[in-house]
Amino acid sequence: MKNRLKVLRAERDWTQAQLAAELEVSRQTVNALETGKFDPSLPLAFRIARLFQMRVEEVFQDEEL
Amino acid sequence: MNDSKSPTRCAGAPRDRANGRRVMLWSIGWATTMLLASAAISFDQFGDGTVAFIAAGVSLIFGAGTVGAYRQFLNETDELRQKVELEALAVAFGFGVVGGMAYAQISRALGLGDPRLAIVIAGMLIVHAIGVAVGMRRYA
Numbered sequence: 001m002k003n004r005l006k007v008l009r010a011e012r013d014w015t016q017a018q019l020a021a022e023l024e025v026s027r028q029t030v031n032a033l034e035t036g037k038f039d040p041s042l043p044l045a046f047r048i049a050r051l052f053q054m055r056v057e058e059v060f061q062d063e064e065l
Numbered sequence: 066m067n068d069s070k071s072p073t074r075c076a077g078a079p080r081d082r083a084n085g086r087r088v089m090l091w092s093i094g095w096a097t098t099m100l101l102a103s104a105a106i107s108f109d110q111f112g113d114g115t116v117a118f119i120a121a122g123v124s125l126i127f128g129a130g131t132v133g134a135y136r137q138f139l140n141e142t143d144e145l146r147q148k149v150e151l152e153a154l155a156v157a158f159g160f161g162v163v164g165g166m167a168y169a170q171i172s173r174a175l176g177l178g179d180p181r182l183a184i185v186i187a188g189m190l191i192v193h194a195i196g197v198a199v200g201m202r203r204y205a
Binding site (some may be wrong): 025026028029031032037038040041050 | 148201203
């Protein structure tokens with residue numbers, strides 16, 4: 001699954017640590033999400049989308065589509 | 066995002082540290098009471114077994130506390146850490162079952178006597194610790 005997390009974070013000039021704090025996850029989790037090593041659970045995906053005031057599908061895209 | 070919200074707002078890390086400390090304290094208590102129970106069983110072998118029974122019961126309570134504390138740690142930790150722990154637990158479980166059985170068969174085949182359960186358990190703990198370290202490194 002692809003995501004635009006790194007771009008969205010950079011647009012807002014946030015650090016990984018700040019984003020991690022907002023999402024209440026570890027900085028390592030944010031890094032793993034950004035590098036595509038780890039896919040979030042549905043609740044975390046919705047939390048991310050809500051934080052960026054976007055829809056889930058605007059943040060995450062299925063690579064097979 | 067409000068800039069006044071510092072990274073310390075992240076509930077994950079401090080909560081994980083507190084839960085991790087709880088697991089460690091329960092584990093130390095369990096290991097200590099298990100050693101005391103082993104000693105009590107050795108010294109009480111000609112008695113009626115009451116002291117050994119009580120010591121084993123106390124150790125069992127600390128063991129249950131360790132399991133409960135670890136369960137709480139797993140439930141409340143970050144979801145990436147949950148994935149890392151799950152993978153490490155799977156490898157440790159596999160090591161325990163497959164490695165334990167192989168060890169038992171080799172012990173019997175070579176006439177080394179009964180296999181020691183403590184060796185298998187220690188091996189599982191080591192494999193789990195290595196698995197967590199490797200997982201954390203993989204997702205770093």
